[in-house]
Every structure is written in C-alpha cells, then in structure tokens.
Amino acid sequence: ELKVEQNPLFLSMQEGKNYTIYCNYSTTSDRLYWYRQDPGKSLESLFVLLSNGAVKQEGRLMASLDTKARLSTLHITAAVHDLSATYFCAARIGGGATNKLIFGTGTLLAVQP
C-alpha cells in the first residue's frame, strides 16, 4: 500500500530565507505531483515530475524527484509572503487506466515578514 509522508507539517520561515519540504513515498511510483492550496481555496498544480532526476523550477520554487530514494523535495529560495500556503505532494499509484493519486498530509508554510 502506497503511503506518502511530508515533513515538516508546519513551517514558519522569515522572508528571504531558504528551506526545503520533503516528500517520501513508500512504494514504487512513476509520477510525483506538487500542489498549492491557499486557505479556503482549491488546489493549484505546481509541478509534475515524470522521471528519476527530474527537476522543475518556477520562480522561487524548485521541485526534484529521486525515484530510487522514493523522495521528492520542494525547495523554496528567498521566501516571500506570497508563498504562504499549504503545499501537498501526491504520488501516482498503479499504471494504465487508473491514475489514482495518494496525497501527503500537506505542509503549511507561513512566511513572516
């Protein structure tokens, strides 16, 4: 059974600092997704990582995937207040005609001025 764990669950950081959110998954998965959720809002797709060693960057966020270690990271560079949100990773289970995702519990990021 695929389980996805994120840490930390809560992250309070100062503007301008760097930090990394970790996403571990327990069994083989070929795709890893990162989503952002603002309070009371829906989920917004950030990154889709399709292969080992994949790295994607958008602004101050960079995501990477190591399928051998079953680990994905979301690195935040020089945080700004606008990045405050909850970040979820999700791993795909099964192949072919299922495409089910298992989500981590989320990391609540609070960027303090």
Next chain:
Amino acid sequence: NAGVTQTPKFRVLKTGQSMTLLCAQDMNHEYMYWYRQDPGMGLRLIHYSVGEGTTAKGEVPDGYNVSRLKKQNFLLGLESAAPSQTSVYFCASSYRFGSRGYEQYFGPGTRLTVT
C-alpha cells in the same frame, strides 16, 4: 472555458438526509475523481471514473455512491448523511494521456456540514 465546477458550494444536512454533489468539466477529460479533505489528513480518494459509464472505489468509499452517465459530469451521492461525512469535497479531472502526465485539475470544492 470554466474548467471544473462543483455544485453546491456549501450545504448543511441533518443526519440521515440525502444529497447529491455535482461535478462538471468542460475539458473533455476522460478521468474524474471525488476526494474529501479533512484537517490534518490531506486529500483522500472516495471514488473515481476512467470513462463514461464506469466507476470504481477509492480509499474511503463507504457511505458514498457515484454515477457518470455523461462524460462531462460526475455525481457524488450521500444516501444517509452522518456527522463523520462533514468535510470539504473536491472533484478533479484529468486526461488519460498528455505531456503533463495525467495532471489532475481540481474544482473549487463543496463544504458540507452534517449536524
């Protein structure tokens, strides 16, 4: 292009009442999903569909039923609501193929309270 829409946005039910949540997408996606989100638990898959007329159970299907009579719509039913079904419900859809690797697009959510 409205993307994924959900109806209603909010609902309060009494224990034992029934209701149906409607999800609609205009992106011609093959796959559709229903999730529930509870504090500290992330999103959990209730049911999903890989095409019109087909549905399957997810992680937490008990107490829910679904139907997908049309490709663009996915309905989630609660036959006899219980307080444990108080949650925020999200619908999502995705292509079967594509360069974004089955990326799921989410609706705005329905906040359901069962008293």
